[in-house]
Amino acid sequence: MRLKDDNKTEAIFEATIQLLNEIGFAETSMSKIAKRAGVSAATIYVYFQNKEDMLGKLYLNVKQKMSRRMFQGFADTAPVQEGFELVVRNYLEFILNNKDEFLFIEQFTNSPLLQNLCLEESGSLFNPIYELFEQGKRQGLFKQEDTRLLITYAMFPLAQLAKDHYNGTFPFDRSKMSTVIQMSWDAIKA
Structure with missing residues:
Protein backbone atom coordinates (compact mmCIF):
# COMPACT_ATOMS: atom_id res chain seq x y z
CA MET A 1 0.00 0.00 0.00
CA ARG A 2 1.35 3.42 -0.95
CA LEU A 3 1.59 6.11 1.68
CA LYS A 4 -0.08 9.43 1.04
CA ASP A 5 2.09 12.51 0.75
CA ASP A 6 0.53 15.83 1.83
CA ASN A 7 2.68 17.66 -0.74
CA LYS A 8 1.20 15.56 -3.53
CA THR A 9 -2.32 16.21 -2.25
CA GLU A 10 -1.64 19.96 -2.31
CA ALA A 11 -0.10 19.70 -5.80
CA ILE A 12 -3.19 17.85 -7.03
CA PHE A 13 -5.49 20.40 -5.40
CA GLU A 14 -3.54 23.34 -6.83
CA ALA A 15 -3.49 21.82 -10.32
CA THR A 16 -7.22 21.12 -10.13
CA ILE A 17 -8.05 24.69 -9.08
CA GLN A 18 -5.91 26.12 -11.87
CA LEU A 19 -7.46 23.90 -14.52
CA LEU A 20 -11.02 24.45 -13.31
CA ASN A 21 -10.50 28.21 -13.40
CA GLU A 22 -8.88 28.03 -16.84
CA ILE A 23 -11.04 25.52 -18.71
CA GLY A 24 -14.01 24.66 -16.46
CA PHE A 25 -15.41 21.50 -14.94
CA ALA A 26 -16.40 19.72 -18.14
CA GLU A 27 -12.96 20.00 -19.73
CA THR A 28 -10.95 19.16 -16.61
CA SER A 29 -10.04 15.48 -16.61
CA MET A 30 -8.08 13.44 -14.10
CA SER A 31 -5.32 12.95 -16.68
CA LYS A 32 -5.01 16.73 -17.19
CA ILE A 33 -4.90 17.23 -13.43
CA MET A 54 -11.53 14.71 -5.22
CA LEU A 55 -13.68 17.77 -5.99
CA GLY A 56 -15.62 17.35 -2.76
CA LYS A 57 -12.43 17.10 -0.72
CA LEU A 58 -10.90 20.03 -2.57
CA TYR A 59 -13.98 22.18 -1.94
CA LEU A 60 -13.93 21.27 1.75
CA ASN A 61 -10.18 22.01 1.91
CA VAL A 62 -10.61 25.48 0.41
CA LYS A 63 -13.64 26.25 2.60
CA GLN A 64 -11.58 25.24 5.66
CA LYS A 65 -8.82 27.65 4.62
CA MET A 66 -11.38 30.40 4.10
CA SER A 67 -13.02 29.72 7.45
CA ARG A 68 -9.70 29.73 9.32
CA ARG A 69 -8.83 33.09 7.74
CA MET A 70 -12.26 34.61 8.33
CA PHE A 71 -12.25 33.79 12.03
CA GLN A 72 -8.57 34.50 12.68
CA GLY A 73 -8.43 36.70 15.80
CA PHE A 74 -12.20 36.42 16.30
CA ALA A 75 -13.48 36.14 19.85
CA ASP A 76 -17.16 35.52 20.45
CA THR A 77 -16.88 37.71 23.55
CA ALA A 78 -16.04 40.81 21.49
CA PRO A 79 -18.74 43.40 20.77
CA VAL A 80 -20.85 42.42 17.76
CA GLN A 81 -19.78 45.31 15.53
CA GLU A 82 -16.10 44.69 16.29
CA GLY A 83 -16.50 40.97 15.51
CA PHE A 84 -18.44 41.75 12.34
CA GLU A 85 -15.78 44.16 11.09
CA LEU A 86 -13.00 41.68 11.80
CA VAL A 87 -14.75 38.79 10.06
CA VAL A 88 -15.63 40.89 7.00
CA ARG A 89 -12.11 42.34 6.80
CA ASN A 90 -10.61 38.85 7.08
CA TYR A 91 -12.96 37.58 4.37
CA LEU A 92 -11.96 40.42 2.07
CA GLU A 93 -8.29 39.73 2.77
CA PHE A 94 -8.82 36.06 1.91
CA ILE A 95 -10.49 37.03 -1.37
CA LEU A 96 -7.77 39.49 -2.35
CA ASN A 97 -4.91 37.17 -1.38
CA ASN A 98 -6.36 33.92 -2.77
CA LYS A 99 -7.77 34.70 -6.20
CA ASP A 100 -7.62 31.14 -7.54
CA GLU A 101 -9.28 29.62 -4.47
CA PHE A 102 -11.95 32.33 -4.42
CA LEU A 103 -12.78 31.84 -8.11
CA PHE A 104 -12.88 28.07 -7.58
CA ILE A 105 -15.36 28.45 -4.70
CA GLU A 106 -17.52 30.76 -6.78
CA GLN A 107 -17.51 28.36 -9.71
CA PHE A 108 -18.11 25.30 -7.53
CA THR A 109 -20.88 27.00 -5.56
CA ASN A 110 -22.80 27.47 -8.80
CA SER A 111 -22.26 23.87 -9.88
CA PRO A 112 -24.83 21.09 -9.49
CA LEU A 113 -22.00 19.02 -7.98
CA LEU A 114 -22.23 21.02 -4.78
CA GLN A 115 -25.68 19.65 -4.09
CA ASN A 116 -24.24 16.12 -3.90
CA LEU A 117 -21.08 16.86 -1.97
CA CYS A 118 -19.98 17.94 1.48
CA LEU A 119 -22.68 20.51 2.25
CA GLU A 120 -23.06 19.37 5.85
CA GLU A 121 -19.32 19.26 6.50
CA SER A 122 -18.62 22.69 5.05
CA GLY A 123 -21.65 24.37 6.62
CA SER A 124 -20.43 23.87 10.18
CA LEU A 125 -17.19 25.71 9.36
CA PHE A 126 -19.12 28.97 9.42
CA ASN A 127 -21.14 28.48 12.61
CA PRO A 128 -19.34 31.40 14.30
CA ILE A 129 -20.79 33.86 11.80
CA TYR A 130 -24.30 32.51 12.34
CA GLU A 131 -23.89 32.92 16.08
CA LEU A 132 -22.47 36.44 15.62
CA PHE A 133 -25.51 37.44 13.58
CA GLU A 134 -27.89 35.79 16.06
CA GLN A 135 -26.19 37.74 18.84
CA GLY A 136 -26.59 40.93 16.81
CA LYS A 137 -30.31 40.22 16.46
CA ARG A 138 -30.70 39.46 20.19
CA GLN A 139 -29.00 42.75 21.03
CA GLY A 140 -31.23 44.65 18.62
CA LEU A 141 -28.26 45.68 16.45
CA PHE A 142 -29.45 43.81 13.36
CA LYS A 143 -32.78 43.70 11.61
CA GLN A 144 -35.07 41.01 12.99
CA GLU A 145 -34.98 38.95 9.81
CA ASP A 146 -33.90 35.44 8.96
CA THR A 147 -30.19 35.09 9.75
CA ARG A 148 -29.39 33.59 6.35
CA LEU A 149 -30.99 36.62 4.73
CA LEU A 150 -28.87 38.97 6.83
CA ILE A 151 -25.69 37.07 6.03
CA THR A 152 -26.56 37.13 2.34
CA TYR A 153 -27.06 40.89 2.32
CA ALA A 154 -23.90 41.52 4.33
CA MET A 155 -21.51 39.10 2.63
CA PHE A 156 -22.56 38.26 -0.93
CA PRO A 157 -22.08 41.78 -2.30
CA LEU A 158 -18.44 41.42 -1.23
CA ALA A 159 -18.05 38.37 -3.44
CA GLN A 160 -19.62 40.26 -6.34
CA LEU A 161 -17.20 43.15 -5.88
CA ALA A 162 -14.33 40.68 -5.88
CA LYS A 163 -15.57 39.06 -9.11
CA ASP A 164 -15.88 42.51 -10.69
CA HIS A 165 -12.37 43.30 -9.46
CA TYR A 166 -10.95 40.14 -11.05
CA ASN A 167 -12.90 40.80 -14.27
CA GLY A 168 -11.31 44.25 -14.42
CA THR A 169 -14.58 46.19 -14.06
CA PHE A 170 -14.08 47.42 -10.48
CA PRO A 171 -10.68 48.36 -9.06
CA PHE A 172 -11.08 47.02 -5.53
CA ASP A 173 -8.18 47.40 -3.15
CA ARG A 174 -7.51 47.64 0.56
CA SER A 175 -8.17 51.40 0.58
CA LYS A 176 -11.85 50.70 -0.11
CA MET A 177 -12.19 48.11 2.66
CA SER A 178 -13.47 50.40 5.38
CA THR A 179 -16.16 51.77 3.07
CA VAL A 180 -17.23 48.30 1.98
CA ILE A 181 -17.32 47.03 5.57
CA GLN A 182 -19.44 49.99 6.66
CA MET A 183 -21.83 49.46 3.76
CA SER A 184 -22.21 45.77 4.69
CA TRP A 185 -22.94 46.76 8.29
CA ASP A 186 -25.45 49.40 7.17
CA ALA A 187 -27.28 46.84 5.02
CA ILE A 188 -28.27 44.76 8.04
CA LYS A 189 -28.26 47.06 11.04
CA ALA A 190 -31.55 47.73 12.78
Whole structure:
Protein backbone atom coordinates (compact mmCIF):
# COMPACT_ATOMS: atom_id res chain seq x y z
CA MET A 1 0.00 0.00 0.00
CA ARG A 2 1.35 3.42 -0.95
CA LEU A 3 1.59 6.11 1.68
CA LYS A 4 -0.08 9.43 1.04
CA ASP A 5 2.09 12.51 0.75
CA ASP A 6 0.53 15.83 1.83
CA ASN A 7 2.68 17.66 -0.74
CA LYS A 8 1.20 15.56 -3.53
CA THR A 9 -2.32 16.21 -2.25
CA GLU A 10 -1.64 19.96 -2.31
CA ALA A 11 -0.10 19.70 -5.80
CA ILE A 12 -3.19 17.85 -7.03
CA PHE A 13 -5.49 20.40 -5.40
CA GLU A 14 -3.54 23.34 -6.83
CA ALA A 15 -3.49 21.82 -10.32
CA THR A 16 -7.22 21.12 -10.13
CA ILE A 17 -8.05 24.69 -9.08
CA GLN A 18 -5.91 26.12 -11.87
CA LEU A 19 -7.46 23.90 -14.52
CA LEU A 20 -11.02 24.45 -13.31
CA ASN A 21 -10.50 28.21 -13.40
CA GLU A 22 -8.88 28.03 -16.84
CA ILE A 23 -11.04 25.52 -18.71
CA GLY A 24 -14.01 24.66 -16.46
CA PHE A 25 -15.41 21.50 -14.94
CA ALA A 26 -16.40 19.72 -18.14
CA GLU A 27 -12.96 20.00 -19.73
CA THR A 28 -10.95 19.16 -16.61
CA SER A 29 -10.04 15.48 -16.61
CA MET A 30 -8.08 13.44 -14.10
CA SER A 31 -5.32 12.95 -16.68
CA LYS A 32 -5.01 16.73 -17.19
CA ILE A 33 -4.90 17.23 -13.43
CA ALA A 34 -2.21 14.57 -13.07
CA LYS A 35 -0.11 16.12 -15.82
CA ARG A 36 -0.40 19.62 -14.32
CA ALA A 37 0.38 18.30 -10.80
CA GLY A 38 3.39 16.34 -12.03
CA VAL A 39 2.06 12.98 -10.85
CA SER A 40 0.78 9.89 -12.64
CA ALA A 41 -2.96 9.50 -13.14
CA ALA A 42 -2.78 6.34 -11.02
CA THR A 43 -1.34 8.37 -8.15
CA ILE A 44 -4.49 10.49 -7.97
CA TYR A 45 -6.52 7.34 -7.31
CA VAL A 46 -4.33 6.58 -4.30
CA TYR A 47 -5.64 9.82 -2.79
CA PHE A 48 -9.19 9.95 -4.16
CA GLN A 49 -11.83 7.42 -5.21
CA ASN A 50 -12.84 9.38 -8.29
CA LYS A 51 -13.17 12.92 -9.66
CA GLU A 52 -16.28 13.64 -7.62
CA ASP A 53 -14.54 12.54 -4.40
CA MET A 54 -11.53 14.71 -5.22
CA LEU A 55 -13.68 17.77 -5.99
CA GLY A 56 -15.62 17.35 -2.76
CA LYS A 57 -12.43 17.10 -0.72
CA LEU A 58 -10.90 20.03 -2.57
CA TYR A 59 -13.98 22.18 -1.94
CA LEU A 60 -13.93 21.27 1.75
CA ASN A 61 -10.18 22.01 1.91
CA VAL A 62 -10.61 25.48 0.41
CA LYS A 63 -13.64 26.25 2.60
CA GLN A 64 -11.58 25.24 5.66
CA LYS A 65 -8.82 27.65 4.62
CA MET A 66 -11.38 30.40 4.10
CA SER A 67 -13.02 29.72 7.45
CA ARG A 68 -9.70 29.73 9.32
CA ARG A 69 -8.83 33.09 7.74
CA MET A 70 -12.26 34.61 8.33
CA PHE A 71 -12.25 33.79 12.03
CA GLN A 72 -8.57 34.50 12.68
CA GLY A 73 -8.43 36.70 15.80
CA PHE A 74 -12.20 36.42 16.30
CA ALA A 75 -13.48 36.14 19.85
CA ASP A 76 -17.16 35.52 20.45
CA THR A 77 -16.88 37.71 23.55
CA ALA A 78 -16.04 40.81 21.49
CA PRO A 79 -18.74 43.40 20.77
CA VAL A 80 -20.85 42.42 17.76
CA GLN A 81 -19.78 45.31 15.53
CA GLU A 82 -16.10 44.69 16.29
CA GLY A 83 -16.50 40.97 15.51
CA PHE A 84 -18.44 41.75 12.34
CA GLU A 85 -15.78 44.16 11.09
CA LEU A 86 -13.00 41.68 11.80
CA VAL A 87 -14.75 38.79 10.06
CA VAL A 88 -15.63 40.89 7.00
CA ARG A 89 -12.11 42.34 6.80
CA ASN A 90 -10.61 38.85 7.08
CA TYR A 91 -12.96 37.58 4.37
CA LEU A 92 -11.96 40.42 2.07
CA GLU A 93 -8.29 39.73 2.77
CA PHE A 94 -8.82 36.06 1.91
CA ILE A 95 -10.49 37.03 -1.37
CA LEU A 96 -7.77 39.49 -2.35
CA ASN A 97 -4.91 37.17 -1.38
CA ASN A 98 -6.36 33.92 -2.77
CA LYS A 99 -7.77 34.70 -6.20
CA ASP A 100 -7.62 31.14 -7.54
CA GLU A 101 -9.28 29.62 -4.47
CA PHE A 102 -11.95 32.33 -4.42
CA LEU A 103 -12.78 31.84 -8.11
CA PHE A 104 -12.88 28.07 -7.58
CA ILE A 105 -15.36 28.45 -4.70
CA GLU A 106 -17.52 30.76 -6.78
CA GLN A 107 -17.51 28.36 -9.71
CA PHE A 108 -18.11 25.30 -7.53
CA THR A 109 -20.88 27.00 -5.56
CA ASN A 110 -22.80 27.47 -8.80
CA SER A 111 -22.26 23.87 -9.88
CA PRO A 112 -24.83 21.09 -9.49
CA LEU A 113 -22.00 19.02 -7.98
CA LEU A 114 -22.23 21.02 -4.78
CA GLN A 115 -25.68 19.65 -4.09
CA ASN A 116 -24.24 16.12 -3.90
CA LEU A 117 -21.08 16.86 -1.97
CA CYS A 118 -19.98 17.94 1.48
CA LEU A 119 -22.68 20.51 2.25
CA GLU A 120 -23.06 19.37 5.85
CA GLU A 121 -19.32 19.26 6.50
CA SER A 122 -18.62 22.69 5.05
CA GLY A 123 -21.65 24.37 6.62
CA SER A 124 -20.43 23.87 10.18
CA LEU A 125 -17.19 25.71 9.36
CA PHE A 126 -19.12 28.97 9.42
CA ASN A 127 -21.14 28.48 12.61
CA PRO A 128 -19.34 31.40 14.30
CA ILE A 129 -20.79 33.86 11.80
CA TYR A 130 -24.30 32.51 12.34
CA GLU A 131 -23.89 32.92 16.08
CA LEU A 132 -22.47 36.44 15.62
CA PHE A 133 -25.51 37.44 13.58
CA GLU A 134 -27.89 35.79 16.06
CA GLN A 135 -26.19 37.74 18.84
CA GLY A 136 -26.59 40.93 16.81
CA LYS A 137 -30.31 40.22 16.46
CA ARG A 138 -30.70 39.46 20.19
CA GLN A 139 -29.00 42.75 21.03
CA GLY A 140 -31.23 44.65 18.62
CA LEU A 141 -28.26 45.68 16.45
CA PHE A 142 -29.45 43.81 13.36
CA LYS A 143 -32.78 43.70 11.61
CA GLN A 144 -35.07 41.01 12.99
CA GLU A 145 -34.98 38.95 9.81
CA ASP A 146 -33.90 35.44 8.96
CA THR A 147 -30.19 35.09 9.75
CA ARG A 148 -29.39 33.59 6.35
CA LEU A 149 -30.99 36.62 4.73
CA LEU A 150 -28.87 38.97 6.83
CA ILE A 151 -25.69 37.07 6.03
CA THR A 152 -26.56 37.13 2.34
CA TYR A 153 -27.06 40.89 2.32
CA ALA A 154 -23.90 41.52 4.33
CA MET A 155 -21.51 39.10 2.63
CA PHE A 156 -22.56 38.26 -0.93
CA PRO A 157 -22.08 41.78 -2.30
CA LEU A 158 -18.44 41.42 -1.23
CA ALA A 159 -18.05 38.37 -3.44
CA GLN A 160 -19.62 40.26 -6.34
CA LEU A 161 -17.20 43.15 -5.88
CA ALA A 162 -14.33 40.68 -5.88
CA LYS A 163 -15.57 39.06 -9.11
CA ASP A 164 -15.88 42.51 -10.69
CA HIS A 165 -12.37 43.30 -9.46
CA TYR A 166 -10.95 40.14 -11.05
CA ASN A 167 -12.90 40.80 -14.27
CA GLY A 168 -11.31 44.25 -14.42
CA THR A 169 -14.58 46.19 -14.06
CA PHE A 170 -14.08 47.42 -10.48
CA PRO A 171 -10.68 48.36 -9.06
CA PHE A 172 -11.08 47.02 -5.53
CA ASP A 173 -8.18 47.40 -3.15
CA ARG A 174 -7.51 47.64 0.56
CA SER A 175 -8.17 51.40 0.58
CA LYS A 176 -11.85 50.70 -0.11
CA MET A 177 -12.19 48.11 2.66
CA SER A 178 -13.47 50.40 5.38
CA THR A 179 -16.16 51.77 3.07
CA VAL A 180 -17.23 48.30 1.98
CA ILE A 181 -17.32 47.03 5.57
CA GLN A 182 -19.44 49.99 6.66
CA MET A 183 -21.83 49.46 3.76
CA SER A 184 -22.21 45.77 4.69
CA TRP A 185 -22.94 46.76 8.29
CA ASP A 186 -25.45 49.40 7.17
CA ALA A 187 -27.28 46.84 5.02
CA ILE A 188 -28.27 44.76 8.04
CA LYS A 189 -28.26 47.06 11.04
CA ALA A 190 -31.55 47.73 12.78
